[in-house]
Amino acid sequence: METIVSLPVEMDAAHRRHFLGGEPIVFHCHHYNTFLQRSIQDAHFIDSDPFLIGAAAEVAFAQLTSLIRQEQCSNEADRRELAERVYSWSGFGTLDFSGLTVTGGVMTTPNSHYAAAWNAKWGAADRPVCLFTSGWISGAMSAIHDRPLGDYHVDHPSCLAMDGTQRCAFDVTATPASYTKFEAVGAGNLTDHGAHPFPCKNVDSEGVYNAVTSMPLVGDATGSIPAFGVYLTHHYANYYNRIGFEMLHNAIDQFGDEGRDVVQPLLVEAGHVCAFNTFGGIMKSSEWDALIAPSLETPEDWVHGIVAVVNSLGWGRWQATEVSKHQATFVVQDDYESVGYRAMYGNAKFPCSYLAQGAAAGIMNLVYKGDIQSRPELTPEFYRSLFRSHDAYAATPLKSRAMGDDVTSFRVARV
Amino acid sequence: MIVAVAGQDCATKLRLRYLLPQPVDLGFLQGIPEGQLQIHEFSKFVAGALDHFKLLVADEYLVTGSLGGRVLEITYWKERDSVADRSLRMVEKIFEAAGMGSVKYVKRRSRGDRIETGVDRRAAADP
Numbered sequence: 001m002e003t004i005v006s007l008p009v010e011m012d013a014a015h016r017r018h019f020l021g022g023e024p025i026v027f028h029c030h031h032y033n034t035f036l037q038r039s040i041q042d043a044h045f046i047d048s049d050p051f052l053i054g055a056a057a058e059v060a061f062a063q064l065t066s067l068i069r070q071e072q073c074s075n076e077a078d079r080r081e082l083a084e085r086v087y088s089w090s091g092f093g094t095l096d097f098s099g100l101t102v103t104g105g106v107m108t109t110p111n112s113h114y115a116a117a118w119n120a121k122w123g124a125a126d127r128p129v130c131l132f133t134s135g136w137i138s139g140a141m142s143a144i145h146d147r148p149l150g151d152y153h154v155d156h157p158s159c160l161a162m163d164g165t166q167r168c169a170f171d172v173t174a175t176p177a178s179y180t181k182f183e184a185v186g187a188g189n190l191t192d193h194g195a196h197p198f199p200c201k202n203v204d205s206e207g208v209y210n211a212v213t214s215m216p217l218v219g220d221a222t223g224s225i226p227a228f229g230v231y232l233t234h235h236y237a238n239y240y241n242r243i244g245f246e247m248l249h250n251a252i253d254q255f256g257d258e259g260r261d262v263v264q265p266l267l268v269e270a271g272h273v274c275a276f277n278t279f280g281g282i283m284k285s286s287e288w289d290a291l292i293a294p295s296l297e298t299p300e301d302w303v304h305g306i307v308a309v310v311n312s313l314g315w316g317r318w319q320a321t322e323v324s325k326h327q328a329t330f331v332v333q334d335d336y337e338s339v340g341y342r343a344m345y346g347n348a349k350f351p352c353s354y355l356a357q358g359a360a361a362g363i364m365n366l367v368y369k370g371d372i373q374s375r376p377e378l379t380p381e382f383y384r385s386l387f388r389s390h391d392a393y394a395a396t397p398l399k400s401r402a403m404g405d406d407v408t409s410f411r412v413a414r415v
Numbered sequence: 416m417i418v419a420v421a422g423q424d425c426a427t428k429l430r431l432r433y434l435l436p437q438p439v440d441l442g443f444l445q446g447i448p449e450g451q452l453q454i455h456e457f458s459k460f461v462a463g464a465l466d467h468f469k470l471l472v473a474d475e476y477l478v479t480g481s482l483g484g485r486v487l488e489i490t491y492w493k494e495r496d497s498v499a500d501r502s503l504r505m506v507e508k509i510f511e512a513a514g515m516g517s518v519k520y521v522k523r524r525s526r527g528d529r530i531e532t533g534v535d536r537r538a539a540a541d542p
Contacts, residue, residue: 204460204461204462207460207461207462207464208460208461210460211455211457211459211460211461211464214455214460215455216453226477226490285479286467286479286480286481286486286488287455287467287479289465289480289481289484289486290455290457290464290465290466290467290480290481290484291457291460291461291464291465291467292461292464294463294464294465295461295462295463295464377422
């Protein structure tokens, strides 16, 4: 099966985190990627384009600058090839930098994760949606040409997500970019920790971790990663962190606590969407049937099984320390949201691991309310019946690493 | 006979889940023309796990499943509405050549919540 040549990924098993070029990377699927972007863009009181683009430029610039040094890419052609390889390997689609010079140029591509995802999820877009790619190209150009971050402006005049468009186009000019420039924070501070005990004899969590991380989950010739029944990306933890937290801070700056009260549920719901589609897809996948299903006996095993897979996604070390149909407790060490928040902004004043909060509730809703064991179709109607009914499970933060606690944890129970 | 249950992957491509009368083995997969096969040796990592496979027939379809299992999932590469009968017939011929019989296509309920065959997935997956 054709795949992109491998890259020097650091698999930090002790922390259940993954790094490439110093940037923490995490698996997420297209449902989460597009839902999160749309949730941010739909908040019209926030000018989000500058940070949606700027956050991508931040991580691409930091990662490629590091990789160029690491791989000793001294000439421009090697650097361009490296950038193309990283982008495709990550599952974002394909890019061809060969038509760009130090002064810029025009780049087009027939393969875009964000555009294809938007189309699949919501139909034709009314404006270009590949803001991540725009920022990524800008950051990559700075890294390739040894220029400071923000030296390249990228316009995105046409997009595959729009009706009648065959390619995404990006106009790159060597003029100051208009996006927000952020300083990359890299891995952040991780904890020295051991695993918390969890009550499950049937799931071999360590074996599942080793099996999943041994799989070649990398972009194919079209820069796509179809696996577990979904389309995955090796995305940047600090991209998600930056765009979510910038949205939150912007709302708080404008409206105080009321702004926070508006934004927090949106970010938690993005976690629900992630769980529903990604975890639901995983639990219905042929990979699940082969690796995990043979050892499962009880609904609680299903919870522990999906948690074992989550540990392979680079999100930190997840454990369900208590599980029943009535409630569960999830303990997460080095969750990427908390680690990222502290590195970017210092200690948080409130729990802010929204993806983890939504995902923990999502697991319980899938297993105990949605009977994922019977392979239901993951339709929008089914989503609403699981997450918007009076007896849905919801997660309440107990501890927050972002606030300085030793771990992040949640209690999940029916509302 | 093979039962095929229609579904949809998350990018609107047609995905069929074929419940086979006999377990899938390496010989069957290697007999699929132009297939690029990838094996994930899960049994090396987890006791009781089955080895998983992905077989890509470029521009046509992706086959996944467990070695020793009786379920094949095939995702047809084209958009759901434009999957040509030719692709489906191509797969049917592969099953026929392997002596597995004909394919019976099963619909879902109109609201799409459950598979109406009531097939027990664990029984179907067990060798």
